[in-house]
Amino acid sequence: MSYRGAMNARVRSEERRAEIVRAALEVIAERGYRGASLAAVAERVGLTQQGLLHYFPTKDALLVAVLEERDQWDAVPDTRWRVDLLASLVEYNAMRPGIIQTFSALLGESVTEGHPARQYFTERYTQVRASMAAVLRTEYGERLPNGLTPERTAPLLVAVMDGLQYQWLLDPQSVDMPGAFRDFLRLLGEDPHREDPDREDPD
Amino acid sequence: MSYRGAMNARVRSEERRAEIVRAALEVIAERGYRGASLAAVAERVGLTQQGLLHYFPTKDALLVAVLEERDQWDAVPDTRWRVDLLASLVEYNAMRPGIIQTFSALLGESVTEGHPARQYFTERYTQVRASMAAVLRTEYGERLPNGLTPERTAPLLVAVMDGLQYQWLLDPQSVDMPGAFRDFLRLLGEDPHREDPDREDPD
DNA sequence: AACGAAACCTACCGGTCTACAGGTAACCGA
DNA sequence: TCGGTTACCTGTAGACCGGTAGGTTTCGTT
Numbered sequence: 001m002s003y004r005g006a007m008n009a010r011v012r013s014e015e016r017r018a019e020i021v022r023a024a025l026e027v028i029a030e031r032g033y034r035g036a037s038l039a040a041v042a043e044r045v046g047l048t049q050q051g052l053l054h055y056f057p058t059k060d061a062l063l064v065a066v067l068e069e070r071d072q073w074d075a076v077p078d079t080r081w082r083v084d085l086l087a088s089l090v091e092y093n094a095m096r097p098g099i100i101q102t103f104s105a106l107l108g109e110s111v112t113e114g115h116p117a118r119q120y121f122t123e124r125y126t127q128v129r130a131s132m133a134a135v136l137r138t139e140y141g142e143r144l145p146n147g148l149t150p151e152r153t154a155p156l157l158v159a160v161m162d163g164l165q166y167q168w169l170l171d172p173q174s175v176d177m178p179g180a181f182r183d184f185l186r187l188l189g190e191d192p193h194r195e196d197p198d199r200e201d202p203d
Numbered sequence: 204m205s206y207r208g209a210m211n212a213r214v215r216s217e218e219r220r221a222e223i224v225r226a227a228l229e230v231i232a233e234r235g236y237r238g239a240s241l242a243a244v245a246e247r248v249g250l251t252q253q254g255l256l257h258y259f260p261t262k263d264a265l266l267v268a269v270l271e272e273r274d275q276w277d278a279v280p281d282t283r284w285r286v287d288l289l290a291s292l293v294e295y296n297a298m299r300p301g302i303i304q305t306f307s308a309l310l311g312e313s314v315t316e317g318h319p320a321r322q323y324f325t326e327r328y329t330q331v332r333a334s335m336a337a338v339l340r341t342e343y344g345e346r347l348p349n350g351l352t353p354e355r356t357a358p359l360l361v362a363v364m365d366g367l368q369y370q371w372l373l374d375p376q377s378v379d380m381p382g383a384f385r386d387f388l389r390l391l392g393e394d395p396h397r398e399d400p401d402r403e404d405p406d
Numbered sequence: 407a408a409c410g411a412a413a414c415c416t417a418c419c420g421g422t423c424t425a426c427a428g429g430t431a432a433c434c435g436a
Numbered sequence: 437t438c439g440g441t442t443a444c445c446t447g448t449a450g451a452c453c454g455g456t457a458g459g460t461t462t463c464g465t466t
Contacts, residue, residue: 009434009442016443030316034237037423049424051444059424101314108311111304111372113233122373129370129377146390155370155383156390162369163362167332169314170325174332180358187349187359187390212412212464219413240453252454254414262454408466415460422453430445436438 017055019045021065029102033063033109033117060116067120070103081135083185090161091178097169104165129154136188145189153188160184220258222248224268232305236266236312236320263319270323273306284338286388293364294381300372307368332357339391348392356391363387 023044027036038059042052056062093100110117136150136157144153160181168177226247230239241262245255259265296303313320339353339360347356363384371380 013442032235032237032312032315034235035315038425039423047443048445050426050446053425054443057425105311105315107369108308108314109235111311111369112235112238112308118373125370125373126377148386148390152383152386155367155378156363156387159366159370159383160359160362161366163364163366164358166310166314166365167328167358167362170321170328174329175358180355180362183351183355184359187351216412241455242453251415253416253456256455257413260455409464410466411462411464413460413462415458417457417459419456420454423451424449426449427447428445429447431443433442434440 013055016045017065020047020052020055020062021069024062024066025069025102026098028066028105029098032105033115038062063116066102067117071124081131083135083139083188086135086157086161087178087182087185090164090181093165094168094177097172100165101169104162104169107162125158128158132157140189146187157184157188216258219248220268223250223255223258223265224272227265227269228272228305229301231269231308232301235308236318241265266319269305270320274327284334286338286342286391289338289360289364290381290385290388293367293384296368297371297380300375303368304372307365307372310365328361331361335360343392349390360387360391 020041024036024041026044027041030036031040037049038052039049041062042049045052052062056065106117107121109115110121112118132154133150136144136153140150143149164175164177164180168175223244227239227244230244230247233239234243240252241255242252244265245252248255255265259268309320310324312318313324315321335357336353339347339356343353346352367378367380367383371378
């Protein structure tokens with residue numbers, strides 16, 4: 001029968017695409033999206049620029065694939081996050097500067113006019129803020145220990161994560177990103193290391 | 204004939220340069236630095252691209268002028284800032300999205316390899332963190348009400364400002380940048396139980 | 407009026423970029 | 437083994453890009 005062969009071809013193609021996306025992530029990290037040339041990405045996977053266009057017909061299509069990869073990446077832990085796990089996430093990120101740099105560069109570019117990633121980031125941040133608010137609500141209830149609501153705290157949480165990333169990327173030696181983020185979590189209320197469950201009292 | 208003429212030549216040249224820098228700020232806001240072409244900047248001030256090169260011999264030279272303009276801009280209030288004045292600054296920024304967008308785009312690009320603004324931002328953030336720490340120390344002393352030192356709080360303060368800017372630029376309607384920043388300031392210390400954001404009583 | 411510098415311009419070079427066209431070799435199912 | 441799809445390639449169009457060379461006009465100074 002056929003399906004072994006058919007799968008082989010399909011899988012191989014899929015792998016090649018993944019390879020290309022990975023290379024694109026690298027190149028975007030190094031040069032930004034506008035600065036990233038198809039030729040540079042192609043060379044990294046041993047293709048000509050035109051060979052790459054066989055897999056992704058336009059540069060924007062490649063970017064879309066990159067962004068989808070990202071979505072897939074952090075779609076997993078979306079369900080049940082807790083605040084202390086966020087600290088672990090930041091720690092994990094600190095060991096993968098490449099990815100951070102890719103999306104920090106993209107975020108920076110995306111605020112410019114007509115950038116192909118603008119809509120993506122806009123929607124993503126709306127969703128991330130909502131997600132963070134949900135996490136905070138689960139953890140603290142309707143009011144954080146400092147009196148803020150989860151909805152008003154979520155943008156700050158996101159802002160701190162992003163802002164710290166830029167400072168850290170520019171000067172890793174001077175900025176302890178995970179440490180600073182833990183400091184911020186402590187600012188939110190109680191010590192996140194401490195197991196101090198349901199102390200919140202919805203007023 | 205020189206009362207007007209002598210001044211005129213020098214002043215006019217200086218004004219032209221300022222005009223160009225202003226146009227460059229706009230174009231960079233719209234397209235980023237890499238995406239900003241000399242021709243686009245030139246057109247905005249009614250010059251050809253080569254005419255622009257008469258004033259700034261290279262593209263990088265123009266960027267340097269842009270960054271110097273920024274330095275000059277916020278060098279004024281550097282001496283005596285207070286935390287509540289920071290909130291006013293954020294409010295002021297919220298009325299000038301152009302400038303914010305210019306430097307947010309530049310910051311994002313600057314984390315990429317060999318970007319001409321990288322060193323500038325690296326040094327700038329080091330200085331801004333120190334400056335913020337000094338402000339916090341003046342305001343709170345060696346320990347903030349939540350137990351953090353000024354030096355550990357400063358990166359968070361800067362991160363929140365930057366991070367909020369990105370969220371706000373992407374979706375101004377969904378993000379109340381000045382409000383969120385005031386929330387953060389409240390997180391830092393003063394009247395934690397008070398809910399009314401209008402009150403600003405240190406004691 | 408004459409001179410020199412400043413303020414622009416036209417013309418152009420070499421390079422890079424995305425994308426299209428069209429060809430070819432390998433491979434896979436029938 | 438044959439036919440078609442897949443996976444590439446070369447060639448090239450067309451557009452910008454930053455920067456150089458060298459001219460010309462304008463203008464302040466003398």
